[in-house]
Amino acid sequence: MRKLFSFQLLFIFPIVLVATQAFAQEGKVSGADSKEATNEINRPRNKANAVVGSPNEPSDPATQAIVEEIKAQLATMASKPLMELIEFCKKKEIVGDFVVDLTVEGKGKIVTVFMVSTPEIEMPKKNALKDKLTQLSFDNIKMPKKERVKLRYTFKF
Amino acid sequence: MKKPILIFMMTLAVFIARSQDDMTEIYKKEIDHSFDYTANGNEEKDAYSYASSAKEVTVFNNLTGEILWNKKYSEISKELGKVDEVIPMWDAKVIFVFDRKMGKDKMACIDATTGTLLWVSNKYQDVGEESVIYIASLGAFAVTTKESLTMIKARSGEELWQTNKFKGIVGAYEVQNDGSIVMINMKATLLGSLFSGLKNQIIRINTKNGDIIWDQTYRGIVEKKLVTRERLVDLKMEDNKVFLYMNGIQVFDYANGKPLWAAVYDQTPNVVKENGGVAYGVVAKPVVVGEYIYVLDLVNKRNQYLKKYAIKTGKMIWQSAEIKDAKAIPGIYVEGDKVILQVGGTVEVQYIRKIKDGTVSGVKTENVKPLNVQCFNAITGEQLWESEKMKKGLTNLFLSGNNVIVCSGKALYSMDIATGKENYEKPLKEDNVGEADQIIDFKDQVIIIGEKGVSSRKKLDGSLTASSKFKKSTPLARNGNILYGDNTLVLYTEGSDYAVYDLNTVKYKRFDARKDARAYLSEDGLNLYVFESGTMIRKSKVTKLSAK
Numbered sequence: 278m279r280k281l282f283s284f285q286l287l288f289i290f291p292i293v294l295v296a297t298q299a300f301a302q303e304g305k306v307s308g309a310d311s312k313e314a315t316n317e318i319n320r321p322r323n324k325a326n327a328v329v330g331s332p333n334e335p336s337d338p339a340t341q342a343i344v345e346e347i348k349a350q351l352a353t354m355a356s357k358p359l360m361e362l363i364e365f366c367k368k369k370e371i372v373g374d375f376v377v378d379l380t381v382e383g384k385g386k387i388v389t390v391f392m393v394s395t396p397e398i399e400m401p402k403k404n405a406l407k408d409k410l411t412q413l414s415f416d417n418i419k420m421p422k423k424e425r426v427k428l429r430y431t432f433k434f
Numbered sequence: 435m436k437k438p439i440l441i442f443m444m445t446l447a448v449f450i451a452r453s454q455d456d457m458t459e460i461y462k463k464e465i466d467h468s469f470d471y472t473a474n475g476n477e478e479k480d481a482y483s484y485a486s487s488a489k490e491v492t493v494f495n496n497l498t499g500e501i502l503w504n505k506k507y508s509e510i511s512k513e514l515g516k517v518d519e520v521i522p523m524w525d526a527k528v529i530f531v532f533d534r535k536m537g538k539d540k541m542a543c544i545d546a547t548t549g550t551l552l553w554v555s556n557k558y559q560d561v562g563e564e565s566v567i568y569i570a571s572l573g574a575f576a577v578t579t580k581e582s583l584t585m586i587k588a589r590s591g592e593e594l595w596q597t598n599k600f601k602g603i604v605g606a607y608e609v610q611n612d613g614s615i616v617m618i619n620m621k622a623t624l625l626g627s628l629f630s631g632l633k634n635q636i637i638r639i640n641t642k643n644g645d646i647i648w649d650q651t652y653r654g655i656v657e658k659k660l661v662t663r664e665r666l667v668d669l670k671m672e673d674n675k676v677f678l679y680m681n682g683i684q685v686f687d688y689a690n691g692k693p694l695w696a697a698v699y700d701q702t703p704n705v706v707k708e709n710g711g712v713a714y715g716v717v718a719k720p721v722v723v724g725e726y727i728y729v730l731d732l733v734n735k736r737n738q739y740l741k742k743y744a745i746k747t748g749k750m751i752w753q754s755a756e757i758k759d760a761k762a763i764p765g766i767y768v769e770g771d772k773v774i775l776q777v778g779g780t781v782e783v784q785y786i787r788k789i790k791d792g793t794v795s796g797v798k799t800e801n802v803k804p805l806n807v808q809c810f811n812a813i814t815g816e817q818l819w820e821s822e823k824m825k826k827g828l829t830n831l832f833l834s835g836n837n838v839i840v841c842s843g844k845a846l847y848s849m850d851i852a853t854g855k856e857n858y859e860k861p862l863k864e865d866n867v868g869e870a871d872q873i874i875d876f877k878d879q880v881i882i883i884g885e886k887g888v889s890s891r892k893k894l895d896g897s898l899t900a901s902s903k904f905k906k907s908t909p910l911a912r913n914g915n916i917l918y919g920d921n922t923l924v925l926y927t928e929g930s931d932y933a934v935y936d937l938n939t940v941k942y943k944r945f946d947a948r949k950d951a952r953a954y955l956s957e958d959g960l961n962l963y964v965f966e967s968g969t970m971i972r973k974s975k976v977t978k979l980s981a982k
Contacts, residue, residue, distance in 0.1 A: 378643060380644075380645070380646075387598075388597055388599050389595065389596070389597035389599065389643075389644045390595060390596050390597075390644075391594065391595040391643040391644050391645075392593070392595065400553070400590055400591055400592055403592060403593070404557075404591070407595075407596060408557075408593075408596075411582070411596050411598065425646075427645070
């Protein structure tokens, strides 16, 4: 039985590896200025400097897991800060699809927000949303100190 | 009867003499309000200047003097009351104004050509001139606050991105062609740097989306001059390396931010006794020649060395013998295989003194002793000669061909670089411009800026060629330069009298403005703009004069 399991592992592992790489390739940030509203990720791999890596760099499984966790939280909007975000947008009458690049570090704190594309709304509202997004943080995230992940997400308010 | 005629003749003679020397007026414009804030743009077709009080601003075209617009700040935006600071952003053609109220600063961005409000915000607190960087390629401003860095579209106020990874105000920056910017942070005050726990950051950031490409720490504290607030730091990018000049040099890899090498000393020693004063220019900036850099290392007040490093590797090629007892080394000069050091001499002193009713501040120069000139072999670091001829005074020096031209304030010297042998010593008494404050290398002449005028002498033999006495005065600087165009220099007195010198002839034209007037000479040295703020009795005015 154990032998069979080992054999299966040997067989399955390369397939998983190839699939992961293919997935990672799809996950490239297609350019900072891109208006494409896809949810893409990028985590820096240059650990020596702990800096944001090239946008074309494929992400590793650990990064994927973190990004998936963040995206899951964004999709459910269940945490307190995210519920506050919804309330905030309702109160300010902020409506539409907002494509945003978020850079998250450490224990889930947002450090950089880039408004990739936004609907035609009043400037103060747009700026207020960006401010609110910079205050967000995510639960259950733990990254080595100084490491960051970057993801693209479309908020639909 | 004879006496009145004599007086009349003398007055006429003085008038004729004066009128020959006066600058020609191009235009004069009256302005309907007094002003405390002025700025003068360049000489291009659409260039403009402004004169602003706390409540009202007037913008005019530099070329024609036409008033482009005049408005009260309250007309521009109801959110603006009394303005406390005005910052021109020439490239962006906007003016930033700040209405500062404790913790409720308002920052407004105004179209400089029309006076239209572009946007106003109370989000950016404690922002000053050094906190705003214009990125022309994006048409946007990077604004730093103590919490974050935000990129704002200049015309709309739209915030493109914000990052909390850069904190503090910008100490120095360099915008790169690849769309990134390298910048270092600093705290607003020196005390703040020591006690805030602010991390020294040098970062490279993608201006398009706020991505931090790399983030490193640098050593030291960015100092600002006491009165003029200039920052004593310089950032340069060369050969895929970032050179940070601040109490020595620190080198980083441009691609990944990795620190490559450094030659730094802790802090510039204060060598002046002026009450409340701090000296600047005490230690010469490093000098780069080819693949090498010459840096002074101040181990402590008494132990100082000259060092030569290879720029690429940071390898120290040599260290000189101790430069004994030097309190100031304001100049390093390299010519061929010789390095000349100026030990002691004129340094800038800025002071803020407490007086009975408040404080008094100013900028002056002071001579720091001991004084001498030393020469080292650039290949080996061995000292070749030392001259103490200028024991009593030393303003500055420059190298010219095979000679070092040095001024002691009272005399001009030329010495052979190779041997230190004196070519000549010329007393400056016959120049009749008072004691020399500074000498400038100008064609085949040495220009001597004296306490009361300018003279010139031949570099070759030190003979006097021309001299024009003015009054007790100081050179007018623009962006740190005192030489305008090819051959123009301006002196001004405390009473706001201006003399614009043509250094080819060492003759000047003058304009006597009202006390406390402000003036700007155009960078080409052709036009002088004089801003004279008015009172209840006298109107405010701006005069453009031809300096030629």
